[in-house]
Amino acid sequence: MKGISFVLICLLISNNIYAQCSMNTPNDLLNLIKKNHPTISLNKTKGEALEKSIDLAAQTPNPELDIEGTVGDSFEGNVYTSALTIKHTFELGNKQGARVAVARNTYKLGLDAATFENEDSLIEAVKSLHRLRQIYEIIPLYEESLSAFNKILKTLKRRTSISPEQRVERETLELVTNDYRLKMSQLSSEKVKLSKHLSFFAGTNCIIPRNALPTNVNLSEKFTNKNTDTYSKLNYAKTALKLAQANHKLEKSFSYPDLKVGPTFEYEKLNVSDTKTVGIAVTFDLPVFNLNKGGKAKSAKEIIVASSRLRNIQEESLLDLESWQSTYNRYKESLLTIASKEELEKKHTRIEALFKRGIISTSLVIESHRQLIEFSNTRFEFEIGAVEALWNIYKLKGQINTKSI
Numbered sequence: 001m002k003g004i005s006f007v008l009i010c011l012l013i014s015n016n017i018y019a020q021c022s023m024n025t026p027n028d029l030l031n032l033i034k035k036n037h038p039t040i041s042l043n044k045t046k047g048e049a050l051e052k053s054i055d056l057a058a059q060t061p062n063p064e065l066d067i068e069g070t071v072g073d074s075f076e077g078n079v080y081t082s083a084l085t086i087k088h089t090f091e092l093g094n095k096q097g098a099r100v101a102v103a104r105n106t107y108k109l110g111l112d113a114a115t116f117e118n119e120d121s122l123i124e125a126v127k128s129l130h131r132l133r134q135i136y137e138i139i140p141l142y143e144e145s146l147s148a149f150n151k152i153l154k155t156l157k158r159r160t161s162i163s164p165e166q167r168v169e170r171e172t173l174e175l176v177t178n179d180y181r182l183k184m185s186q187l188s189s190e191k192v193k194l195s196k197h198l199s200f201f202a203g204t205n206c207i208i209p210r211n212a213l214p215t216n217v218n219l220s221e222k223f224t225n226k227n228t229d230t231y232s233k234l235n236y237a238k239t240a241l242k243l244a245q246a247n248h249k250l251e252k253s254f255s256y257p258d259l260k261v262g263p264t265f266e267y268e269k270l271n272v273s274d275t276k277t278v279g280i281a282v283t284f285d286l287p288v289f290n291l292n293k294g295g296k297a298k299s300a301k302e303i304i305v306a307s308s309r310l311r312n313i314q315e316e317s318l319l320d321l322e323s324w325q326s327t328y329n330r331y332k333e334s335l336l337t338i339a340s341k342e343e344l345e346k347k348h349t350r351i352e353a354l355f356k357r358g359i360i361s362t363s364l365v366i367e368s369h370r371q372l373i374e375f376s377n378t379r380f381e382f383e384i385g386a387v388e389a390l391w392n393i394y395k396l397k398g399q400i401n402t403k404s405i
Helices: 002-020 026-036 038-057 095-158 164-202 232-253 293-337 341-357 362-396
Strands: 064-074 077-091 258-270 273-283
Touching (some): 026 164, 077 273, 095 164, 095 362, 164 362, 232 293
Antiparallel strands (some): 077 258
C-alpha cells in the first residue's frame, strides 16, 4: 500500500508540474506573466490594502461619555454631586466627505503608479522573451563555427611540418576557438538566467519551452494617431491633480470647528433632599486665532504644482510617442531591408558546402563565420530595439494589456 501511495503522489506532482508548464504559444507564456509576475502580484496586494483606507476615512467619530462625581461639606450638611454627559461630534465643513475624497484619490493614485510599474515589468519580460529566442538561434552558429574550425585545426595538427603561414593559421584558429567557447559559455549562462527568471515571472517551475518563445518581431504595426490620453503616467498626473484639489478642500474644511453636542444629566444630594437637572451640552473651538490659513495656502500651491506637472507630462508624452514611433519605423525599415533569417540560412548553407569541399582558405573560413555571427548579433540588436519601441508605444497609448506578441 505504501508503494502504491508513493506512486500516486508522484503522479499527482508530475501532473501539477505538467499543468504549470503547459504553454504552447508565446501568448500563453505572456498571459501567465501578466497574471503571476511578482511585481504585478505585489502591486495588486498593495492596492487591496490601500483600498481599505477609504473605509478608514469614512469612519464617524465615536460619542464621548463624560462622568463626574464630587463630595463636599456645607452648612446644611454633606453634599454629593454627580454629572453625566454624552456628546456626539459633528464634523462641520464636510470634513468626512473631504477625507473620503482624499482617500479615494490616494487609492487611485496608487493604482496608476502600480499600472506604470507593471507595464515596465511587462516590457522587460517581452524583451527577455525575444532575447532568449535569439540565444537559441545564435548558439548553433557558434557550434557550427567551432566544428568547422576544429576540423581545420585537426588537419593542421596532424602535419609533421607546416609552413610559417600554416603556423599562423593554426594559432589564429586556436585563439578564435577559445574566444568562441568563452562566448558560448556566456550565452549558455545568459540562457539559463533568462529562462529561470521568465519561469519565475510566469509562476511556473519548468524550463521555458522553445515553442513558447516568439518566432519573430512584429513589424506590421502602423501608427497614425498621437493620442496618449490613456497613458498610465498621464493618468497618474491627472489623479495627482485631483488629489491636490481634494487635499485643498480638506484643508478648507479644517477652518470649521467640530461641534460636540449631547444631553447632560446632573444629580445633587444634600442631606435628605436631592436635585435632578437635565440639559444640553455644546462644545466647539472658537475660530479666533487659527483659520488654517497656512494649510489652505500650502494646498493651493500644491494644486499649481500638480497642474504644471500634468501639462509637462502631456507635452512630454506626445514627444515620447513621436520619438518611439520614429524609432520603431527606423528599425522596421532596416529589418525589412536586410536579409531575412531564411535568406541568411541559405547563404550559410551554400558557404558551408564550399567549406566542406576544401576550396576556401582558412582566413576566409574564419572571416565568413565571424561576419555571419556579427551580422546576426547586429540584427538581434535591431530586433530588441524594435520590440522595445513597439511596446513603449503600446504603453504610451495605454494598450499593453490588450496586446499580444
